[in-house]
Amino acid sequence: MSKIAIVFHSGYGHTQRVAQAVADGASAELIAIDADGNLPEGGWETLAAADAIVFGSPTYMGGPSWQFKKFADASSKVWFTQGWKDKLFAGFTNSASMTGDKGMTMASLWTLAMQHSGLWISQGLMPANTKASARDAINYVGSYGGLMTQSPSDASPAEMSKGDLETARVFGERIAAVTTSRAA
Structure with a gap:
C-alpha cells in the first residue's frame, strides 16, 4: 500500500477540516504544522x-500562512540532497473569499513541489459552473491545479460547505489512485 502524508497548517480549523477530508479519501497520515x-x-x-506528499495551507494575504512558509523554508535541507525527488505531490488551500487570491497560494505549493523535483497531481475534476450548480456541488470553486475551498470569515469549521468537503474527499481518492498506479 502506498504511503501518503498530508503536511498542513490551519489557523482557525477550516484548513484542518479540509486536510481531514483529503486524508479520509486518500487513507493518508496527517502532519499538522x-x-x-x-x-x-x-x-x-x-x-x-x-x-506522495500533500501540502495544505490557508490563504492569508494572497499566499500561504507564515507557518507553512517556515516549513517550506526548512525543507531546503531536504532539497539540498534532493530527498523528495520524483515523489508525487498535490496541494490545497482555503480562504474566506471565493477567490481570495488562492491561486497564488496554489502556485506557491506547486513551486515548492517543483523545487523538490516532484511530480504534481491535479484536481482531476470538472467544475460545477452551470446555473443549476448549488454551493454544495462538487468543485464549485472550480479549481484544476489543486483543491481550493472557501469558508466565510464568520463561519466556524463546522459550517463549511458539504460540497467543498466532498470535493476534498474525492481529491484524496484521486491522490491515492494516482499514487497506487505509479507504485504498480
Missing part, C-alpha cells in the same frame, strides 16, 4: 517515507 511553524516529532521522517 503547529502555531510556531514546526512539525511534530517524526514529521520529517514521515515525509521522507511517503510516496
Whole structure:
C-alpha cells in the first residue's frame, strides 16, 4: 500500500477540516504544522517515507500562512540532497473569499513541489459552473491545479460547505489512485 502524508497548517480549523477530508479519501497520515511553524516529532521522517506528499495551507494575504512558509523554508535541507525527488505531490488551500487570491497560494505549493523535483497531481475534476450548480456541488470553486475551498470569515469549521468537503474527499481518492498506479 502506498504511503501518503498530508503536511498542513490551519489557523482557525477550516484548513484542518479540509486536510481531514483529503486524508479520509486518500487513507493518508496527517502532519499538522503547529502555531510556531514546526512539525511534530517524526514529521520529517514521515515525509521522507511517503510516496506522495500533500501540502495544505490557508490563504492569508494572497499566499500561504507564515507557518507553512517556515516549513517550506526548512525543507531546503531536504532539497539540498534532493530527498523528495520524483515523489508525487498535490496541494490545497482555503480562504474566506471565493477567490481570495488562492491561486497564488496554489502556485506557491506547486513551486515548492517543483523545487523538490516532484511530480504534481491535479484536481482531476470538472467544475460545477452551470446555473443549476448549488454551493454544495462538487468543485464549485472550480479549481484544476489543486483543491481550493472557501469558508466565510464568520463561519466556524463546522459550517463549511458539504460540497467543498466532498470535493476534498474525492481529491484524496484521486491522490491515492494516482499514487497506487505509479507504485504498480
